[in-house]
Amino acid sequence: MAIATGPNVVGATANELPSPALLMRMFRTMTRIRVFEERLADLVEKGGINTPCHLYIGQEAIATGVCTALNDDDYVWGGHRSHGHYLAKGGDMRAMIAEIYGKATGCSKGRGGSMHLFAGQVGILGTVPLVAATIPLAVGSALASKLRADGKVSVSFFGDGAVEEGHFHESVNIAALYRLPVIFVCENNLYASHLSLAERRLKDNIEKAGEVHGVPAERIDGNDVLGVHETASRAVERARRGLGPSLIECRTYRWRGHVGPSWDMDVGVKRKDELSEWLSRDPVKRVHKMLSEVIGETELQAVTNDVQTEVDDAISFALESAYPDASELRQYVFYKGGAPE
Amino acid sequence: MTRQLSYAQAIREAFAQLLENDPRVFVFGQGLWSPWYVGSSMQDLDKEFGRHRIIDSPVSENATTGAAVGAAIAGMRPIVVHPRMDFMLLAVDPIVNQAANWSYMFGGQVGAPVVIRGMVNRGGEQGAQHSQAMQAMFAHVPGIKVVMPSTPYDAKGLLIAAVQDGNPIMYIDDRWLYQEQGPVPEEMYSVPIGAATVRQSGTAATVVCSSYMTVEGSKAARMLAESGIDVEVIDLRSVKPWDQSLILESVRKTGRLVVADTGWITCGIAAEIAATIGSAAFEYLKAPIERVCLPDVPAPTSGALEKAYFVGSEQIVSAVQKVISHNSRH
Numbered sequence: 220m221a222i223a224t225g226p227n228v229v230g231a232t233a234n235e236l237p238s239p240a241l242l243m244r245m246f247r248t249m250t251r252i253r254v255f256e257e258r259l260a261d262l263v264e265k266g267g268i269n270t271p272c273h274l275y276i277g278q279e280a281i282a283t284g285v286c287t288a289l290n291d292d293d294y295v296w297g298g299h300r301s302h303g304h305y306l307a308k309g310g311d312m313r314a315m316i317a318e319i320y321g322k323a324t325g326c327s328k329g330r331g332g333s334m335h336l337f338a339g340q341v342g343i344l345g346t347v348p349l350v351a352a353t354i355p356l357a358v359g360s361a362l363a364s365k366l367r368a369d370g371k372v373s374v375s376f377f378g379d380g381a382v383e384e385g386h387f388h389e390s391v392n393i394a395a396l397y398r399l400p401v402i403f404v405c406e407n408n409l410y411a412s413h414l415s416l417a418e419r420r421l422k423d424n425i426e427k428a429g430e431v432h433g434v435p436a437e438r439i440d441g442n443d444v445l446g447v448h449e450t451a452s453r454a455v456e457r458a459r460r461g462l463g464p465s466l467i468e469c470r471t472y473r474w475r476g477h478v479g480p481s482w483d484m485d486v487g488v489k490r491k492d493e494l495s496e497w498l499s500r501d502p503v504k505r506v507h508k509m510l511s512e513v514i515g516e517t518e519l520q521a522v523t524n525d526v527q528t529e530v531d532d533a534i535s536f537a538l539e540s541a542y543p544d545a546s547e548l549r550q551y552v553f554y555k556g557g558a559p560e
Numbered sequence: 561m562t563r564q565l566s567y568a569q570a571i572r573e574a575f576a577q578l579l580e581n582d583p584r585v586f587v588f589g590q591g592l593w594s595p596w597y598v599g600s601s602m603q604d605l606d607k608e609f610g611r612h613r614i615i616d617s618p619v620s621e622n623a624t625t626g627a628a629v630g631a632a633i634a635g636m637r638p639i640v641v642h643p644r645m646d647f648m649l650l651a652v653d654p655i656v657n658q659a660a661n662w663s664y665m666f667g668g669q670v671g672a673p674v675v676i677r678g679m680v681n682r683g684g685e686q687g688a689q690h691s692q693a694m695q696a697m698f699a700h701v702p703g704i705k706v707v708m709p710s711t712p713y714d715a716k717g718l719l720i721a722a723v724q725d726g727n728p729i730m731y732i733d734d735r736w737l738y739q740e741q742g743p744v745p746e747e748m749y750s751v752p753i754g755a756a757t758v759r760q761s762g763t764a765a766t767v768v769c770s771s772y773m774t775v776e777g778s779k780a781a782r783m784l785a786e787s788g789i790d791v792e793v794i795d796l797r798s799v800k801p802w803d804q805s806l807i808l809e810s811v812r813k814t815g816r817l818v819v820a821d822t823g824w825i826t827c828g829i830a831a832e833i834a835a836t837i838g839s840a841a842f843e844y845l846k847a848p849i850e851r852v853c854l855p856d857v858p859a860p861t862s863g864a865l866e867k868a869y870f871v872g873s874e875q876i877v878s879a880v881q882k883v884i885s886h887n888s889r890h
Contacts, residue, residue, distance in 0.1 A: 294634060296630075325667075326666075326667075327665060327666045327667045327669075328666075328667025328668070328669075329667070330664055330665055330666065330667050331665050331666060331667070335665040335666065337665075337666035337667075337669055337670060339669060339670055344630075344633050344634060344670070345633065345662065345665075345666060345670070347657075347658070347665065349653060349657050349658070352626070352653060352654070352657060352658055353630075354623075354626070355622065355623040355624075355625075355626025355627050355629075355630060355654060356626055356627070356629055356630030356633065356654070356658065357630060358623065358626070358627045358630060359626060359627035359628060359629060359630020359631035359632070359633070359634065359638075360630045360631060360633065360634035361630075362627055362630075362631050362636075363630070363631040363634040363635060363636045364634070366586060366612065366613070366631075366636065367635075367636075373630075373634075385622060386622055386623060386626065386653070389618070389620035389622055389623030389624075390623045390626070390627070392618060392620065392623075393617070393618060393620060393623050393624065393627060396618065397615075550668065551663055551664045551667055551668030552663065552664050552702050552703050553663060553671075553703065553727045554662075554663040554668060554670065554671025554672075554673070554726055554727055555668065555726075556668075556669075556671070556726075
């Protein structure tokens with residue numbers, strides 16, 4: 220099977236640019252993810268971070284394009300590679316890096332690490348590493364929204380490996396059957412752990428899963444934040460109007476290894492060639508280039524400087540925070556509070 | 561006299577009152593619109609509360625259970641129904657990996673208040689995949705509570721308690737109990753999760769039973785009473801958490817313990833109780849603890865083999881006779 224690595228995709232960038240404010244928001248979000256993840260990669264390499272970190276570098280346009288199409292109270296569910304989803308939806312950076320360091324101030328109070336992130340106040344209901352596990356859960360929050368008529372949309376972010384799980388197919392069928400307000404976002408970064416797509420599927424046709432279940436589906440360039448945003452916005456509108464789910468296959472590339480900071484040259488038959496090709500399609504550089512024409516380099520540099528300060532501050536916060544006390548090991552096995560809204 | 565209902569009618573009444581009183585409650589699972597699929601325990605609920613709240617689902621145990629877990633995390637109070645527990649095993653990921661861990665993984669900031677109803681439906685030459693009682697598997701997992709009512713009163717009260725608990729609860733009912741009659745108050749009430757109860761008091765030995773084994777245990781007690789042996793029958797009601805203090809109190813009195821469970825013997829509920837009581841009440845025990853459980857064999861089909869497979873009052877009587885005749889070292 221020949222895997223298309225180029226942007227031979229539909230759902231191209233919208234003809235009209237969004238407002239400068241939205242563009243700047245996208246640039247800031249993508250920069251926050253990129254700078255955070257690059258710093259994290261360095262910290263992991265240096266030692267001192269033990270929780271497995273699956274880096275989102277190279278895929279920033281997807282979380283950003285989708286989450287800028289959502290309201291604060293819409294729901295997002297993720298997987299093992301979800302630092303980007305957390306930041307894009309508005310999760311607190313300090314709480315995430317503290318969580319990664321295993322601190323009591325972490326977003327999951329030191330019980331989650333990198334792979335279990337939660338930020339209920341901005342609609343992140345959970346990210347967990349069991350592949351495909353949150354796909355049915357997203358169908359469930361969409362079912363809740365439909366029963367309550369609360370107008371919220373649920374987004375499920377997952378990778379190309381998750382499509383190989385039964386969870387995915389059962390969930391898409393159920394969402395289609397009940398016309399649930401859920402958007403299935405497949406981030407096809409061409410690898411599931413160490414195996415390339417061609418080693419796991421006879422056909423390169425993930426987006427066809429939509430048609431089979433009666434769900435509109437598109438394959439788009441996942442490194443084009445405007446294209447992602449535009450496609451996601453249409454899916455959100457469709458969901459809010461009660462017309463049901465959508466499937467979006469975003470073609471992208473995982474720059475680093477499945478887990479950790481390495482560049483992962485030892486896996487996949489063509490990994491090295493692929494990587495150099497995909498590095499040239501850097502989603503952050505693309506939006507930077509577009510914006511430097513509209514907004515100017517000085518302002519963009521100011522954003523980048525800002526973000527670097529924010530990341531420094533977050534890391535300091537995490538390092539200064541206390542670890543959870545061993546006496547609290549058994550705390551939180553059962554939930555004590557009332558159900559969240 | 562309090563009104564009498566069957567076990568199945570009591571379950572149905574709990575569903576109706578929960579749906580009536582809490583708009584967050586909905587029911588999801590297979591066979592819910594069928595007049596025969598889930599016994600009479602769900603009859604016409606769809607007509608009474610609408611098919612948007614009583615959802616007869618596609619044949620997708622994994623995704624329907626996962627969706628219920630997701631809806632629970634998002635603030636609803638779903639009840640998933642698995643008309644056969646064997647099929648529920650296709651949904652182990654959302655139950656064990658997701659629901660059970662959700663509160664802990666996120667530092668207690670959010671729960672997964674989902675009730676998973678797994679029905680045990682065995683006998684009748686149905687065989688290995690239509691017979692299993694898997695309570696021990698789920699009781700093994702932190703973060704999930706497992707209840708197994710044996711009377712109509714508890715069938716109603718424990719279902720209501722399960723929905724109100726705010727945590728993932730596995731509610732296991734056994735179709736061998738559906739015709740049992742008993743007093744059931746009309747009002748909405750709950751039975752505390754984790755509290756066992758004494759069905760019959762006695763001094764010769766303690767017989768702890770789960771679910772349907774309580775019926776067999778009570779029958780065994782009547783048989784033993786004929787020979788002048790008065791045993792104490794305790795109905796566990798919840799197998800996780802289970803009521804250690806009530807059983808300890810009884811064993812301190814009787815000094816002899818038999819545990820009867822509907823599941824397999826190895827790593828089962830009875831093993832857990834025996835180990836705990838053996839440790840906590842060693843000095844009170846006058847005989848080794850006996851277990852009455854299924855042998856480590858899949859359920860057979862042929863009636864001749866079924867008779868050899870399922871355990872009941874006869875085996876409980878033998879176990880009691882064994883612990884009573886043991887020569888005490890004390």
